[in-house]
Amino acid sequence: MEIEVSVNRTNVFTPINPCYKVDVSYTLTKTPSTICVLFQIFLGSCSAVTVCGNLLVITSIIYFKQLHTPTNSLILSLAVCDLLVGLLVFPLTMEFSISSCLYYGDLFCKVRGSFEVSLCTSSILNLCCISVDRYYAVCQPLTYRTKMNHNTVSLMILLSWFISVLIAISFIIVGVNREKCAEKCFNDTVIVDTMALVFSFYLPVIVMLCIYLKIFLVAQRQARSIQNTTKSGATINKMERKATKTLVIVMGVFLLCWLPFFLCTTVLSFSRVYMPLPLTELLNWLALSNSMLNPFIYAFFYSWFRSAFRMIISGKIIQGDYTNCKLF
Template sequence: MLLSVITTCGNLLVIISVLYFQQLHTPTNYLIVSLAVADLFVGIIVFPFSMAFSYSSCLYYEDLFCKVRGFCDITLSTTSIMHLCCISIDRYYAVCQPLTYRTKINHCVVVNMIVVSWGVSVLLAISITIAGLNNDKCVERCFIDVLIFNNIGPIFSFYLPVIIMLCIYLKIFLVAQKQARSIQNTTCQSKKSGATVSKNERKASKTLAIVLGVFLLFWTPYFLCTSVLPFSNDPVPVSVIETLAWLALSNSMLNPFIYAFFYSWFRSAFRMIISGKIFTGDYTNSKLS
């Protein structure tokens, strides 16, 4: 319940901030809002379903309850991962191609990213759910359906986006270091400028490490476990799978902190919302520091 409340409230803050404050109406923030909507539904829908599953182990309403829970779980979790991948692409153009960033990443491109992220996630969830239904009806294990359910699904919903994100963030990190060295070589070689460059490098390294580290830490154990299930003779206890699933879903709670709290203007917006200041006047055009 605590995870559900924190996830819901945190992502609501992100959504309200971007929709209310004019300064935050940017293509990048629309991606963050769509990500927050997906994570919001994780807190509202997936967490309650998961709590009910943990108590009942799908002993009741198996044909309906478990399939609905699985469909929502796959759709929203995959959507969240797809949005993280889109945000990494946005960051790539912002850091590596700053001169063409505004032409490459505009409102139309962002809308297409959002539509593709949600559309691919729904189609993938439908395919995996149908494969799971067919697998339940088989007297013997259906190889194709098991392959889709346990291997092909995770490849497209996790492993492929992770590889893309790792490659993009590695490129961003290398370009950022190159830019820092270039600035250091072309400006006055004072201690102050050197300290500033060094500080910027450390900050960029720390941010990328947190983004990638938290994402991989929360999601990798669950997908590795589900991927090796078909090849294991010893069944994995349900409690272990559920624990890993809860760990993975908890990433939706942290996304607002990772992708919003790092920006000072979001922090200012959150303070104004939490304090109730936006209800006492019109602050839509306020300058957020």
Template sequence: MKPSTPSTVCVLFHVFFGSLSAVTICGNLLVIISIIYFKQLHTPTNSLILSLAVADLLVGVVVFPFSMELSLSSCLFSENVFCKVRNNLDIPLCTASILNLCCISIDRYYAVCHPLTYRTKINVHVVMIMIVVSWSVSLLLTIGLVMAGFQQDKCKEECSIDLQFAVILGLLCIFYLPVIIMLCIYLKIFLVAQRQVRSIQGTKSGATASKMERKATKTLATVMGVFLMCWTPFFFYFSFQLLNPVSFAVIESLNWLALLNSMLNPFIYAFFYSWFRSAFRLIISGKIFQGDFSNSKLH
């Protein structure tokens, strides 16, 4: 029988997941407001970060609540409509987030490895194309997977091979291919940064050069480490699911770990920079409502 009141464990899980959603929304809202309001942050690179923040904000607003209801369906006796709605929203938004991360890595590659031609290679028009392509690919992949699912519902066993092929192709485009691209790009950036540090050791003290090298290593390790930590377990386990049935509890736990990347992205891509921290302080303190600070010099 359905209980008249939810269990204590269920309530605690709702509070926990609701808190994660709130942090995700607030963190990405700070990034969005900062980039839109402060003119100093109107750069091509920050346009990519803005697109990433929009995708992650929508994950926090839309995907988190449906994922929470689906994960706790044993407590609330939810219908599987949550599963269908969550998947149809989860796939395009998380794919857009991953592809935006990939675009940011391309931007950083030209900034570090080709600084002299960076402004000509990565301009406003190129960035807009990157953003449009990221969101378009996300929507097209979602439409393809949804259509494959509808076809599976109609012809049952006869379409299982086609559906599996569609899922494998989707996994390659959504995760494995972007990961390979990002790993290659960040490895190249790391090697170039190390070479640049060694080249200036003759003009700067060894301690300063060593500090710069450690900072570059830490930054790149954080970027890729957090992304891989959040997404790799889910996609590996999901790929294994194509061959063998897996536990619902395990796949949902790994899905939440992957969704946490949307919460952590603002800290990695925005909080790391001092000018974003200055912007956040002005917003949180309410100073931007007391006057025009859009032309403020952020340090």
């Protein structure tokens, strides 16, 4: 049975959606199809994997005392952010992708947009904080414990969340201004858009690229020092391959997920280039998938996290007290 929903809008230009059909009278005809069902199952599965993966990370860090370190506090903040992306942003964006906001009105779009901007920005800034922590751990190991203590890490976490919320609020304010003053506040909205893009993505990316490049160079220098001491070529090759692999995975996955979306956003913000809605939605989902992949990149990399996951999944922590268990 078909469900018709009237939309009281004019000048609506919406491409055909696999789940909804828009006719000339702007009436949405709900026609569940195989493509629509598969689309919802796939995105729902991505949301479930995102929630479960980050929930494992959160439970591991909170439960096992051995994981109560400044570095893992940053990973915990990242996991909480990505968990909220899976719980809130994924379902809201899935509904937006299906309906394109045609029958929800502006409120749904604003709520969804504010959650997406704040949580995704927080995720990126937390990744940036983790790169700073890794820099001090690798490049300044002697002063690492004094500089990257719990107080410093807590301040970094609070700052990253504060900036993300501030950017989300600015987006809401700009949206209201656009509706009220149209072209008169064009310069103001351009300035806000520019600052939001810079602080949400481009500046953190530049920081991370510089930091990971520095880490890679230092790791190579340390490996050469070991080679000169031990006269062993196998050691240098093994260490260089491991450092290269780690940095390529960390930055490669991050840029693969986020760079296309923000390049698209930049083009749309500062030009009148037409971009098909399905393409922008695809890039949006690619960016959100980073929250699903983060647990695998930043947690599954380490053997102690894998041990913690096995104990949690097997239900071992329910059977007894393993908070002081040695994971490595």
